[in-house]
């Protein structure tokens with residue numbers, strides 16, 4: 001039996017491989033880079049272990065069920081620790097808000113900051129719960145291949161006010177500008193501008209309250225390793241340093257892939273976890289694309305990019321929380337600069353990650369490991385990062401040194417940054433976007449890249465630019481959509497029981 005080829009080993013690709021294998025398909029995963037994980041790669045440097053990307057794990061059952069599907073115990077592969085507070089939000093006026101899961105703790109802080117908003121928050125939480133009941137429970141893993149799929153959900157979307165933006169919806173309940181920011185920054189974690197993203201994304205608030213925020217022991221990379229080990233245990237190879245250069249199509253059907261070194265691998269179907277825009281324009285010849293022409297691909301709006309600095313210190317900052325959001329003096333203005341004007345602003349809002357708050361083993365003893373992330377415009381900005389990156393990094397470190405991390409510069413022992421060049425180059429994303437397609441209403445559900453290609457039979461997509469979208473829970477759900485639309489194998493290959501030897505290929 002020819003295998004299904006999965007291109008890319010991000011969370012979406014690994015989850016797809018698990019689900020296809022559980023259905024009885026033969027599967028092989030081909031990853032362009034030297035390590036699996038995609039955005040969830042790991043940088044190891046000077047005794048520190050830095051997760052490159054996702055650090056906030058929500059909806060942990062979505063990870064666990066990948067293991068149980070194959071008859072394995074997830075706790076034999078990875079372990080999660082709860083994080084409290086979920087985020088500490090710090091404002092330029094010196095005030096702070098601990099964003100947590102417990103309603104009474106949230107309300108007590110709102111009462112201290114803006115007593116008039118307590119009632120509004122309770123209504124907002126109720127609204128988030130209602131949106132969750134439809135947007136998550138019913139739609140998150142539903143296929144949106146046909147316009148009819150979309151038409152069916154329109155009444156619910158109208159009733160819930162999905163035509164409003166996240167900020168617009170929150171502002172209708174909450175008056176204090178700082179609290180509005182506390183309850184609207186979440187879409188930024190999946191590449192969306194709260195002033196543009198449909199209020200469906202308010203469901204993130206309820207999702208976090210319902211299932212909590214978690215951090216893997218050993219970092220997010222430990223979950224990636226767990227998934228790769230799981231796949232090895234059931235006979236699925238995750239082959240690194242295997243960039244796919246071309247998808248072969250015969251009579252309108254995907255029949256194989258050709259690696260950049262010329263190796264050909266025949267397959268029964270292709271599932272791409274690589275960015276659909278890149279796949280359509282770079283891996284498929286134009287004669288095979290009636291819908292996704294170069295022009296159609298270019299018309300789509302990509303999310304913003306990120307500038308991320310990974311650094312370690314010989315001082316431990318024990319009063320800094322695991323996740324800190326450092327909001328700058330401007331909110332809407334800064335987001336306009338990033339998303340619309342596409343200029344690099346003089347000010348910034350930052351997310352500071354201190355994984356050693358939960359797991360000190362990620363840094364040498366007596367040291368602290370961090371990353372600091374600044375949303376920046378994607379490559380449509382024309383910013384020359386070659387000449388800009390060093391000064392931008394210095395400015396961010398200087399800001400931290402003068403504020404939340406006093407003495408940072410003299411205690412710095414390792415430091416390295418990435419910028420849109422990393423996303424465009426290493427991860428092959430369109431316009432150096434960090435989160436794939438921007439999640440706005442006109443690019444959601446049916447209007448996002450479909451999980452089943454309209455142009456080539458036997459070509460499927462999972463990952464951030466497909467429904468439901470970016471973020472670890474999002475891309476894990478794209479694999480659930482795939483599972484629903486992939487035809488069952490004619491001769492299913494049984495999954496070996498735990499502990500049973502895997503047949504040699």
Ligand SMILES: Cc1cc2nc3c(=O)[nH]c(=O)nc-3n(C[C@H](O)[C@H](O)[C@H](O)COP(=O)(O)OP(=O)(O)OC[C@H]3O[C@@H](n4cnc5c(N)ncnc54)[C@H](O)[C@@H]3O)c2cc1C
Nearest residue numbers: 008010012032038039053054055056244274463464471472
């Ligand atoms: C800095 C950062 C922080 C984030 N923080 C969070 C967070 O805290 N919580 C959260 O839930 N989400 C977070 N996200 C978002 C989340 O990480 C992503 O949405 C998710 O990991 C994307 O997964 P994916 O399956 O779409 O694939 P990706 O991770 O994008 O992987 C795609 C893979 O395809 C491979 N590939 C591409 N082209 C080819 C080819 N031709 N041949 C072979 N392989 C190819 C790439 O090398 C890559 O490995 C963050 C993202 C970033 C960048």
